[in-house]
Amino acid sequence: MKKLPLIIVAILAIVACKNESKKKEESSAVSITNTIKKAPSDVIPFMDKWKILLGDGTKSEDLVGFQKDDFFYVETENETDWVVYKTPNSGITSKTSSNTRTELGEKRHWIPEEGGKLTGTLKVKHVSTTGDATKSSAFSVVVGQIHSGAGHENEPLKIYYKKFPSHTKGSVFWNYEINTKGDNAGRWDYSTAVWGNDFSKVGKDATTAPNEPLDGIALDEEFSYEVNVYKGIMYLTFTSEGHKTVTFTKNLIKTDFPTKASIPQQIIDNYASRRKVSEEREIAYAGEINYFKQGAYNQANVKTGSKIYEGDIAKQYENGSYAEVWFKSATVGASTAPKN
Numbered sequence: 001m002k003k004l005p006l007i008i009v010a011i012l013a014i015v016a017c018k019n020e021s022k023k024k025e026e027s028s029a030v031s032i033t034n035t036i037k038k039a040p041s042d043v044i045p046f047m048d049k050w051k052i053l054l055g056d057g058t059k060s061e062d063l064v065g066f067q068k069d070d071f072f073y074v075e076t077e078n079e080t081d082w083v084v085y086k087t088p089n090s091g092i093t094s095k096t097s098s099n100t101r102t103e104l105g106e107k108r109h110w111i112p113e114e115g116g117k118l119t120g121t122l123k124v125k126h127v128s129t130t131g132d133a134t135k136s137s138a139f140s141v142v143v144g145q146i147h148s149g150a151g152h153e154n155e156p157l158k159i160y161y162k163k164f165p166s167h168t169k170g171s172v173f174w175n176y177e178i179n180t181k182g183d184n185a186g187r188w189d190y191s192t193a194v195w196g197n198d199f200s201k202v203g204k205d206a207t208t209a210p211n212e213p214l215d216g217i218a219l220d221e222e223f224s225y226e227v228n229v230y231k232g233i234m235y236l237t238f239t240s241e242g243h244k245t246v247t248f249t250k251n252l253i254k255t256d257f258p259t260k261a262s263i264p265q266q267i268i269d270n271y272a273s274r275r276k277v278s279e280e281r282e283i284a285y286a287g288e289i290n291y292f293k294q295g296a297y298n299q300a301n302v303k304t305g306s307k308i309y310e311g312d313i314a315k316q317y318e319n320g321s322y323a324e325v326w327f328k329s330a331t332v333g334a335s336t337a338p339k340n
Contacts, residue, residue, distance in 0.1 A: 038074040039067045040083040044330050050104040055298070056313060057092025061107075070317070071102045075326065082326040085296035088316040089128055089323075090308035096153065098303060099137075103295035106332060109149055112156075112252040112285050115229035115335035118292045120144055122327045123222045124161045124170070128298070129320035132305025133203025133210075136270070139164055141323035142297035144225060146234075149289040152184040156252055156285050157234065159225055160199065160299070161217070161325075164209035169216030171196025172223060174236065176250060178257060178280035179288070186278025188267050190257075194238045194246050195223075200270050206305060215243065222328075230335040232286065253286035255279075292332055298323035 040063070041047035047063035054071040067073045075082050091100040110116050122143060131138030140162035147155050154177040163170025173196070175189040191199030196213030203209050217223055223240035232253035238246045257263055257280040271277045300306040300323065309315035316322050 037067065038081060039065045040072060040074055041065060043074055043081040043083050044327065046330065046332055047104075049107055049332055050294075051107060052102070052104050052295075053094060054102045055087030055091040055093075055100040063104075070313075080328055082328050084125075084324065084326055086317075086322060086324040087296050087298045088308075088313045089130075089298060089300045089306045089321040090302065090311045090316065091313060098301050099298055100301070101295065101297040103145075103293050103297050105147075105293050106291040109289045109291045110229075111287055111289060112229055112232045112234075113287070115231065116290075116292060116333065117229070117335050118144060118227045118294065118330075118332050119225065120294055120327055120330040121222060121224040122325055122330075123220050124163075124217075124323075124325050125220060126320070126322060126324040127161065127163055127170070127219075128300035128306050128323060129165045130305070130307040131300050132206040133164065133208055134206055135304040136199050136202055137299035138304040138306065140299040141325060142299060143294070143325050144227065145293035145297065146227065146229070146290050147293055148179070148285060149291055151288055152180055152187065154179055154184070154187060156250075156290065157227060157236075158189070158297075159227075162197075162199075163216075163219060164203070164212075166209050167212040167216070169196065169213050169218050171198070171201075171213050171216050172238065173198045174248070175199055178255070178278070179285050180278050181281040182278060186276045188271050188277050190264055190267060192248065195240070195243055198266075200266050217243070227292070228335055228338065229290075230338055233338075235338045252284055255282055255284045258282050294327070294330060294332075296323045296325040 051061040053059050060066050073084050075084050085102040087100045087102040093100045127139050127141050140160050142158045144159040146157040158175045160173050172194040175191045177189045180187045196216035201210050226237040228235040234250040234252050236248040302308050307321050
């Protein structure tokens with residue numbers, strides 16, 4: 001009988017060891033789970049419909065599970081996951097642009113008569129803090145586009161965020177680039193303010209910003225846009241908590257600018273002193289291939305007076321010469337009939 005207590009003690013010791021081993025295994029599993037990185041496609045599941053170009057020249061057409069540190073990745077803030085698009089002022093970009101981008105390009109192409117729909121809820125975390133205040137593109141980033149894939153390959157829509165370094169509030173505006181009649185030498189962008197100022201509002205000299213917009217959007221402040229191209233008409237809706245919802249309608253298959261006399265005064269003031277300005281072809285973008293783009297298309301470069309630190313991306317990030325945009329949700333797909 002003396003052996004019984006010893007046997008019980010031995011059994012309890014074995015059970016205790018097994019329990020401890022199980023706890024270690026569970027703890028290890030939790031640790032591994034916590035270190036697994038989410039990809040952007042885990043947060044916004046439409047990534048199979050896009051390809052991407054990053055600010056260092058990296059390209060990918062398979063974005064399911066794809067991410068790259070410092071350019072395209074996921075951040076979690078207050079338990080909300082965000083897809084981050086980050087790009088320097090100077091890097092490797094497309095052959096048709098001097099601006100870097102970490103930006104999605106839609107794989108599906110469509111004509112305005114067929115249309116499509118793009119939405120996004122985002123906040124801009126950073127725009128370049130260096131630049132020339134007299135340059136329209138300085139201190140700005142494009143967060144959504146419609147791009148033409150034919151003809152002049154102009155852009156019927158670019159949605160901008162811009163903030164001067166000395167300001168707390170920035171501006172959201174959208175530009176329409178004409179589908180130029182004849183050659184493209186006389187092309188121009190007509191800009192419309194959403195909150196704050198439009199593209200044409202610049203400083204009186206390189207170091208002096210214009211007045212800060214009273215109704216602007218700050219960095220880290222959420223806003224949403226919807227771009228719905230339905231039967232050739234573009235319907236735009238912009239929303240943000242604490243701001244008035246703003247809507248616009250633009251015909252993409254019949255021009256508003258068929259003659260010299262119809263060219264807006266904004267264009268005369270901002271372009272005519274530098275070069276010729278042309279009228280738009282009568283059918284605008286009718287029948288022309290288009291596609292959506294979304295992300296961070298940095299408009300700051302050496303031409304806008306922005307510092308680029310000899311193209312060293314790490315130094316640009318360290319010194320504020322970059323754009324960074326966070327999206328928490330987005331959709332892309334077929335157009336829908338507009339609400340009355």
